[in-house]
Amino acid sequence: ALVWNHRTESVDLSIGATYFHANAVPTSTPFASLRRSDSISGGVSATFRDTWSLGLSATYDGLSKAVDVPGRATPATKPFGVVAST
Numbered sequence: 001a002l003v004w005n006h007r008t009e010s011v012d013l014s015i016g017a018t019y020f021h022a023n024a025v026p027t028s029t030p031f032a033s034l035r036r037s038d039s040i041s042g043g044v045s046a047t048f049r050d051t052w053s054l055g056l057s058a059t060y061d062g063l064s065k066a067v068d069v070p071g072r073a074t075p076a077t078k079p080f081g082v083v084a085s086t
Helices: none
Strands: 002-007 011-023 036-048 052-060 080-085
Touching: none
Parallel strands: none
Antiparallel strands: 002 011, 011 036, 036 052, 052 080
C-alpha cells in the first residue's frame, strides 16, 4: 500500500493505492490450481476548510486469472467497483 498526504490551511488531501495478490491452495478439484486473485485499489479524499469532505475510491479485479468451470451456470467475471462519498 502507498499513501500520500498533503495539508494546507484550506485543504487536507490524501491519495492511496493498494495491490493484492493471492493464489488458491490446490485441492482435489482440477480447477482449483488455476484460481488466482489480483486486484488494484485506489482512492482520493479531500477535506475543505475542515467542513466539507469528498472521497472517491475504485477497485479493479480484472487481473485475476478466473476459469470457467464446466457445468457452472455463470461464467467467470472480472469485476470492478467505484464508490463516491461526501
